[in-house]
Amino acid sequence: MRSYLTGPAGTRAAALAAALLLLAGGGPAVADDGRADRDFTIEDPRITESSGLAASRAHPGIYWTHNDSDDGPYVFAVDSRTGKTVATITMRGVGEPRDVEGISIGPDGDIYVGDIGDNLDGSWSHVWIYRFPEPKELRDATVTAVQYDVKYADGPRNAEALMVHPKTGRVYIASKNGDGGGLYEGPAKLTTGAVNTFRRVDEVPWVTDGAFSPDGGSLVLRSYFSARVYDFEDGRLGESEAVAAPFQRQAESVTYTADGSALMFGSEGLRSGVVRVEVAGREGGRDGAPSKGGDEAGDQGGDRERGSGSGSAAADGSGDGNVALGAAVLVGIAVLWLGLRRRRG
Numbered sequence: 001m002r003s004y005l006t007g008p009a010g011t012r013a014a015a016l017a018a019a020l021l022l023l024a025g026g027g028p029a030v031a032d033d034g035r036a037d038r039d040f041t042i043e044d045p046r047i048t049e050s051s052g053l054a055a056s057r058a059h060p061g062i063y064w065t066h067n068d069s070d071d072g073p074y075v076f077a078v079d080s081r082t083g084k085t086v087a088t089i090t091m092r093g094v095g096e097p098r099d100v101e102g103i104s105i106g107p108d109g110d111i112y113v114g115d116i117g118d119n120l121d122g123s124w125s126h127v128w129i130y131r132f133p134e135p136k137e138l139r140d141a142t143v144t145a146v147q148y149d150v151k152y153a154d155g156p157r158n159a160e161a162l163m164v165h166p167k168t169g170r171v172y173i174a175s176k177n178g179d180g181g182g183l184y185e186g187p188a189k190l191t192t193g194a195v196n197t198f199r200r201v202d203e204v205p206w207v208t209d210g211a212f213s214p215d216g217g218s219l220v221l222r223s224y225f226s227a228r229v230y231d232f233e234d235g236r237l238g239e240s241e242a243v244a245a246p247f248q249r250q251a252e253s254v255t256y257t258a259d260g261s262a263l264m265f266g267s268e269g270l271r272s273g274v275v276r277v278e279v280a281g282r283e284g285g286r287d288g289a290p291s292k293g294g295d296e297a298g299d300q301g302g303d304r305e306r307g308s309g310s311g312s313a314a315a316d317g318s319g320d321g322n323v324a325l326g327a328a329v330l331v332g333i334a335v336l337w338l339g340l341r342r343r344r345g
Helices: 007-023 321-344
Strands: 053-055 062-065 074-079 085-092 102-105 110-115 127-133 141-144 146-152 159-164 171-175 181-185 196-204 209-212 218-222 227-233 236-243 251-256 262-267 273-278
Touching: 053 102, 053 209, 053 262, 062 102, 085 127, 102 209, 110 159, 127 141, 171 196, 196 236, 218 251
Parallel strands: 053 251, 085 141, 102 159, 146 196, 159 209, 209 251
Antiparallel strands: 053 062, 062 074, 074 085, 102 110, 110 127, 127 146, 159 171, 171 181, 181 196, 209 218, 218 227, 227 236, 251 262, 262 273
16 A cells, blocks of 8 residues: 655645646647747657657658657657647558667768667667658658668767767767767768678767758757757867756657757657747857857857747856756755655665
């Protein structure tokens, strides 16, 4: 029989739980004005582990997503106006997906799906990328996808971020490691007749997802508690700035809106929320850089935190703000759990 806190202790626990849910993004909702590309909640009960997001190029306001491991060869089109799934795509011609972690759309309009996760950090000698044209009509369909075998030049590793450059069509993968990861560049053109070797070209922090800006001049990489936008030129990372990413329960995805005006941050979980954070061009006019709407007084040596949005964390000028918030929430959860344990004892 379960035991619940009652009286003053129960009141305090309920208040703490409510506050934690608010901090953890417990209140995502569809925008009141009904416009596309605003905060929304994924309503489909089948989507419980949304691990990647990609803004449709053909259908304004539509976002492609997929579940994590062991869900099958499915990709979902979700309407940001309502949060409802408007098309389910079943991929055929591919093997059984193992751990699908990323999704991106290339300059040719093809959707790339990254079966690149490896939670045992190197147990699989190769991973896969699936590719198919973005459907012209939004309806349930089965499509024939191309499957590419992928390996890394420096050995197997875990990864969750797949990014296709919107101008060159080159595919990049960011690996995930407790000590940081690497940015890997694929061959100029993926082929089906041989293994496609990805080579490490730069170092990156812990990454759960990433996306290029529509003009290809910026690359955003996110983790559980933070995000950074990098200049990207000639296939290499340049200067970076912190973004005021929202704190979410399991921060697994990010993409730019199709027009590059905002970043959309997603999370795993049933009825998970997608949060919009505004971005704007840097001085000099490049799209896709963090918004300059933050507090200039908080700038520290060029490592500035930018971005604003209804669901974003407070842009307090410190790149560590989201980490501190996340730590505070985790401590609060631990206190609540211990209180419940004592009561049940």
